[in-house]
Amino acid sequence: MPRIRLDLAYDGTFFSGWAAQPGLRTVEGVLAAALATVLREPVRLTVAGRTDAGVHAAAQVVHLDVSPEAWIALPGRSERRPETALLTRLAGVLAREAQESLPLTPRGAGDVVVTGARIVPDAFDARFGALSRRYTYRIADADAPRDPARRATVLWLPDRLDVQAMEASTAPLLGEHDFLSYCKPRQGATTIRTLRTLTWRRAAGGPDAGLVVLSVVADAFCHSMVRSLVGAGLAVGQGRKPVSWPGELLGARTRDGAAPVAPPHGLTLEEVVYPDDDDLAARAERARATRRLTC
Incomplete structure (x- = not known):
C-alpha cells in the first residue's frame, strides 16, 4: 500500500x-x-x-x-x-x-x-520519525500594534512586557530535562524532553513587527508544554515572578504550583523536520523506544 x-x-x-x-x-x-x-x-x-x-x-x-x-x-x-x-x-x-x-x-x-x-517510503512516520518541531507564540503587549485581522492568532495583553527578563529566564530550560512541571502528564507517557531553542524577542520587522514572539524547538512536546512555557515567561515579563522562577519550577518536577497555561490562540505549529530517507526507520525506532503516548 x-x-x-x-x-x-x-x-x-x-x-x-x-x-x-x-x-x-x-x-x-x-x-x-x-x-x-x-x-x-x-x-x-x-x-x-x-x-x-x-x-x-x-x-x-x-x-x-x-x-x-x-x-x-x-x-x-x-x-x-x-x-x-x-x-x-x-x-x-x-x-x-x-x-x-x-x-x-x-x-x-x-x-x-x-x-x-x-x-x-514505508519507513516514514509523521509522529515518531520527526527530528524536531518548532512552535511560535505571538503576543501584542502595550507597546505592540494591534491588528484586528490577526486577533485570532495573537494574544492581546494590556501590560508592557519586560522581554529582556523573559529571555534571561530561558537558559535553565534548555537541554534534556524532565518537564513534569510544564506538562499535563498522560498515563504511560514520559515527560522528559530535549529543548533545543527557546527565545523571546520583540520582532523588529516583517509581519510580526512590534509583537513579542516566542520561538521554541524541541524533539517533541508533551501535553500543554509549549503553552506552559509561555505562561512561565509571561509571569516573568509581567513582573509577577523573578527571572529565576522558570528554572526553579523546572527543578521542582511537580504539578504543585505548575506553570500557568497560556491561551491557545497565540500558538502556531510552524515546522516539523525529518531526517533523510535513509535514516527514517532508525529515527522512528529510537523515538518509539524513548517515548510512549507523547504529543
Whole structure:
C-alpha cells in the first residue's frame, strides 16, 4: 500500500483540537472524512503534532496508507498525477465542509488547507520519525500594534512586557530535562524532553513587527508544554515572578504550583523536520523506544 505524506495548514479557532472526538469538530475528524470521500475508503491518520483546541498550524504533517486501487483511481479520466488530483479534490471537499459547519465562511475558503501530497517510503512516520518541531507564540503587549485581522492568532495583553527578563529566564530550560512541571502528564507517557531553542524577542520587522514572539524547538512536546512555557515567561515579563522562577519550577518536577497555561490562540505549529530517507526507520525506532503516548 502506498504511504502518503500530507502537508497541511489550519486555523484552529473553530476546532476542538486535532484528535477526533465524537460530536466535536476536530481537524483529524474533518480531514479523515474528506479523505474518505475522495479516496472512497476509510483512512487512518498519523500526525506530527496533536494540537490542542484553538491552536493553529502553518506546517502540520500527517501520513496515511492508501490502497493501490484508490491511489490509481484518483485522476479519473484526466491526465493529472494522483498527487495533484488528491490536492484539487480535497480543496473542494474541505471548503464545502467549512461552509456547512461555519455559515459565515467565505465561499471556497476552508479552515484546513492541504498544501502538499506525495508518496514516501514505508519507513516514514509523521509522529515518531520527526527530528524536531518548532512552535511560535505571538503576543501584542502595550507597546505592540494591534491588528484586528490577526486577533485570532495573537494574544492581546494590556501590560508592557519586560522581554529582556523573559529571555534571561530561558537558559535553565534548555537541554534534556524532565518537564513534569510544564506538562499535563498522560498515563504511560514520559515527560522528559530535549529543548533545543527557546527565545523571546520583540520582532523588529516583517509581519510580526512590534509583537513579542516566542520561538521554541524541541524533539517533541508533551501535553500543554509549549503553552506552559509561555505562561512561565509571561509571569516573568509581567513582573509577577523573578527571572529565576522558570528554572526553579523546572527543578521542582511537580504539578504543585505548575506553570500557568497560556491561551491557545497565540500558538502556531510552524515546522516539523525529518531526517533523510535513509535514516527514517532508525529515527522512528529510537523515538518509539524513548517515548510512549507523547504529543
